[in-house]
Amino acid sequence: MTEGLEADVEETDAIAERRDELAARVRTHAGEIARELAVLQGGDYGQETFTTDAGSWTLKYEAGDVQYLRFDPQSGADIYVVSSKHPPEPEPLERAMADYSAFVEAYNEYVRSFDGLLTDVADEFPAVESTAELVAERDRIVDRVRDVCDAMASQLHRYDGTYGTYATTISGTRWELKWEEDRASYLRVGGSDGVYLLSQYGPPAAPEVRRLADDVSAFVADFNDHVAALEADLEGVSFADV
Structure with missing residues (x-):
């Protein structure tokens, strides 16, 4: 066993x-x-x-x-x-x-099996067009918009307090200027999801500037009509004079 x-x-x-x-x-x-x-x-x-x-x-x-x-x-x-x-x-x-x-x-x-696969692949490419001229023109226009909006902010500061917003409709689209003291914080076109012509983050794309720039004068004119209607001692602002 x-x-x-x-x-x-x-x-x-x-x-x-x-x-x-x-x-x-x-x-x-x-x-x-x-x-x-x-x-x-x-x-x-x-x-x-x-x-x-x-x-x-x-x-x-x-x-x-x-x-x-x-x-x-x-x-x-x-x-x-x-x-x-x-x-x-x-x-x-x-x-x-x-x-x-x-x-x-x-x-x-x-x-x-990959031998020679990249032999005939071109490694020379076309020259890249510079955006310097376009960007410079974009920035020049945005700076002009900044100047006029700062002027509006200064008037709003005098009349309506340290900070706030001014909004109106231009060509069927909402335009809103937010100010703090004598400076524009932003200019937004198109509501909360719209385009910021002015902001603290940088300028918009050049095509957006081109699309909206022509309506800036109308926005300023509307503001001046608003000032006149208030019969307040505020100085009118002209986009062309800033």
Whole structure:
């Protein structure tokens, strides 16, 4: 009854050690492929599949390191040669490693397929047109708008307090001037989602300036009519005179 208990138990330490050593070497080697793929494909993460006669190999990488290397044989279960979990069993690892050199050659052929790809790509391009003149003209117009709005702000400050807003409708669109003391904080055209002809963040795009600049005089004229209607001792402002 005790004969089985007296039999020697085969140890697996040597097999496991060899398995772990081989898996570590594969991870290091496949890591080189992962880094090369990341450089080639221009991203920190991705995956690529390579086909061999015995099956296919899928390498997934992230931040230049292997996430997993999976061998899908033509028959049988998938084998994760490298993974974030545990190494494969010795027998599946042996089966996969029999095709590993073919995987590396498939990768090398993939890289070689790009040889000469960029040889005939032009690296000389047309001159880029400068926007300096357009921007200078845009800024000149916006500065003129700033001058007249500051003049309006000064009058509003005298009459209506330290800060506030003056709004009216020009050509069917709401124009709103906000002032603080003697300076315009913003001039907004078109409501809360409109265009800021003046703001603390910078000038609007040149096409918007072109679209709205012609109505500035009408805005100022409307303001002057507002002042006259109040019969207050405020000085009228002319866009042309500022």
